[in-house]
Amino acid sequence: MSDSKVTFEKGNVALAKAAVAAGCRYYFGYPITPQSDIPEYLSGVLPRVGGQFVQAESEVASINMLLGAGATGKRAMTSSSSPGISLKQEGISYMAGSEVPGVIVNVQRSGPGLGGIAPSQGDYFQATRGGGHGDYRVIVLAPASVQEMYDLTVLAFDLADTYRTPVMVLADAMIGMMKEPLEEWVPQSPEPSKDDWAATGAAGRPGRRIKSLYLGDGELAEHNWKLAQKYERIRREETRVQTELPEGCELAVVAFGSAARIAKSAVDRLNDEGRRVGYVRPITLWPFPDEAIRRVAEQGVPLLTVELNTGQMVEDVRLAVEGRAPVHFAGYPPGYLPSPDDIYDEIVRRLPAGEEAA
């Protein structure tokens, strides 16, 4: 880190600033609450730093603009919120299939359908299962603070380029709209060269194809296996998780994003009170940190998954645990944002000594 300065910033703006710091000069989007601070900020800044801001006619168009920009090797981004992300899935599938890098931001609101604009984590399945058609994955980063809106966005651009794949930053209305201190920093790692694959005009070489259509005998299977190997490498090298496991842990809470920061307050209070409660926060939702969770379960520690939905990540937790320990679930679908006290009570209900109270 260098040239760092601390400001008091909104999550969405922190994310937009990070994109600029990461060298992103091109943004394509369509307005939707609660992420509109991102295009509003970038529409002011990008033209002044030699970039382009395009307000597209739809989310469908904006993701395809990202596909075009990414195919030429340029760092570019689009952002939206849940219903808009559904519309982007076609383009995300094409980007994954054509191995085009790009950053997609989802500041989740609540669904299904038009739903509401309150924070939610209802898009976990959509984000972590690829979302569009076909056999592919998207790297999904889940910030839990304004600072992480910045840090993980910078990381998103690096990962997208390194693996030539779309990367999603999965935030929600709470992280996007709240203000916190932010330490801005300028990334030092150079943008990887794209000379060997990008569509830049066939100067002195044969034409290149950025494509996902493979009709030849066995060609598509080969392409799918190649993608699968890439995803395997990402799994090995890019899984990120924050784990805090006290000696003699009685129970560990698993949560991501805004649910994690609420849960963390409850976990800290319990530990202050002398209980031994662990905390596992997936930072990458795909690749999912199943090894870290398995290790907790192997010690026989029960887990409590807390999510702002009716139960999505808990399925991944159960898959990781494979029956080695009990997995409890506390879900808060849109409309009621839990307080640290709510989660405190949930944990206490699950703690061995608190079971009678349940």
Next chain:
Amino acid sequence: MKPVFVRPQSLTDKPFHFCPGCHHGVIHRLVAEAIDRFEVRERTIAAASVGCSVFLYDYFDIDVVESPHGRAPAVATGIKRTNPDKFVFIYQGDGDLAAIGTAEIIHAANRGENLTVVFVNNTVYGMTGGQMAPTTLLGQPTTTSPYGREFGQDGYPIKMTEMLAQLEGVGFAARVAVDTPARLAQARKAVFRAFETQMEEKGMGFVEILSSCPTNWGMKPVEAVRRIEREMIPYFPLGVYKERKGSDAL
């Protein structure tokens, strides 16, 4: 000896897969001639469509980005906005441009994107086996209008060139055909003008080319060529619908 007919340099030597009598091959050639004529092969990036022209990248020795069905104008916007020094063209069928991709083409045109658009109108969805397109003529039977297109049920054939010519962002809009040598010459001129429009940064250069699909029309190639003059041109009149002159402000 001076050769009078050579293969355009920007075409690969791969034989076209198109059905006998299909005009896609002729239109590919016109585009390749324009790339050669303006010497832009080394700075061209095309956005291919979905349809019988999806294999564009097999035939042109240039950089090509595949686009989802209908989205080529958006993909091309992304390419051109990030690479204003490059020459960017899109090539779309009528299903691609006038149905699933209507929003994308209208808004790219309205934004005045400096793109060259080659729009192949064969009044039918070719690749998927001859279903009704937005351009299908009244009375024309297709696999999904088996009794012939009927306006009460299916609406009227859409006239894209007339529509787009209205938009301020369009610098050049023309409809041409390639069914006779004389019209082929006019079509070549129109494609060249659409290329120049981009170079002069006058906004979108749009060429609609009436094209045959003998396979899905259930016609022999010669019959199909005749249909263009007899049935298509009367409904889709040829001509230059808009040409922004040098002094006109964009």
